[in-house]
Each structure stands twice: as C-alpha cells, then as structure tokens.
Amino acid sequence: MSDAISVGAATAMSAAPFLQRREIILAMMTLGDGTFFDETDTTGTTYKTAADWLHVHDGEHVExxxxxxxxxxxxxxxxxxxxxxxxxxxxxxxxQEHRLPAFVRTSQAWERWCADFGLRRAPFNQIAHGTLNHRQQFGTSLR
Structure with a gap:
C-alpha cells in the first residue's frame, strides 16, 4: 500500500470547516439610523460549509x-x-431582487450572478417587425 495520499483526499482532509466550534457569526443590521449586531447561536457547533449554516440561519435583515x-x-x-x-x-x-436578503443584494456575488444570468439565458434573436407606422405608434402630434 502506498503512503501517498491522493490529491482529492488531501484537499478534503485539509479543508477547514466554514464555522468551527469556537466561532460565532456576528450579523450586522441597520435599522433606521442605527447599526446593530446580533450574535448567532452557533457556539459549540461546527458547520462544514456556508450552505450548511444557511439551512439554519436565513439572515433576512442582515447586511x-x-x-x-x-x-x-x-x-x-x-x-x-x-x-x-x-x-x-x-x-x-x-x-426578483426584492426577494433577496440585504447582504446578498449588496454583495459582489449578486453582481457576478446577474452577469452570469445574462450569459446563461439564450438571447431572443427574432427580428421584430412592426405593422404600425410612426403616427399610429406615437400619435398624430408628431410633425
């Protein structure tokens, strides 16, 4: 048996969890003119990924x-x-941006996602042909 560890196994073993037992998440929220911090109830809990943390905490009003x-x-x-x-x-x-939590709406991740969204959508390439003349479209007040 070889003593070498595969690259994938070494990466999996060395990847630190998103949140360790000794760490908490401080959520910053702005309400009115004030800024408030709330401590999440994660002390003593380890979350492997940010997605795992999101399953428990939604961060709805968090910036x-x-x-x-x-x-x-x-x-x-x-x-x-x-x-x-x-x-x-x-x-x-x-x-549907209004459905996003504040921290997502103001993030660089959202800007990247929107840019990628435009690339993922197939463009509508049909050439538009109208049957109305300018007076019908814009009214008879054009001279």
Whole structure:
C-alpha cells in the first residue's frame, strides 16, 4: 500500500470547516439610523460549509456577516462566501431582487450572478417587425 495520499483526499482532509466550534457569526443590521449586531447561536457547533449554516440561519435583515473567533478575538467578513452559497439555490431572475436578503443584494456575488444570468439565458434573436407606422405608434402630434 502506498503512503501517498491522493490529491482529492488531501484537499478534503485539509479543508477547514466554514464555522468551527469556537466561532460565532456576528450579523450586522441597520435599522433606521442605527447599526446593530446580533450574535448567532452557533457556539459549540461546527458547520462544514456556508450552505450548511444557511439551512439554519436565513439572515433576512442582515447586511454584513462576520465570522468571529472567540479564542483569538479576531473577526473575518464572510458576507461574500455566504452570499455565494445563498445564490446557489436561487432559481429566479434578476428582476426578483426584492426577494433577496440585504447582504446578498449588496454583495459582489449578486453582481457576478446577474452577469452570469445574462450569459446563461439564450438571447431572443427574432427580428421584430412592426405593422404600425410612426403616427399610429406615437400619435398624430408628431410633425
């Protein structure tokens, strides 16, 4: 048996979970003129991916998400990571932006998703032919 570990197995073993037991998510929300932080109830829980975290926490009114390590007292912005995970399950069009949580609407992930949406849709290539003349279309006040 070889002592070498396959690349896929090594990557799977070395990939750190999205949220470890000693970490929490601080959710930043803006209500009116104030900014508020709420601590999610994740202490002691490990989430392998951001999608796993989203199954439990929706982040509906959240603008920014900070992963905070309680041992090191260090925070890291994970808004983009969570927004990417949220958009993986979004099967609507960009016109349905009002259904998105604030942190997704304001993320770079949303801009990338919208750009990709335009590329994924097959363009409508039929040439339009109208039967109305300009007066019928725009009224008789044109001179």
């Amino acid at each position: 920014r998400l900070i992963r905070f390590d309680l041992d090191a007292l260090h925070g890291e912005d994970v808004t983009e990571t969570v927004a990417d995970a949220w958009l993986k399950g979004f099967d609507q069009s960009p016109e």
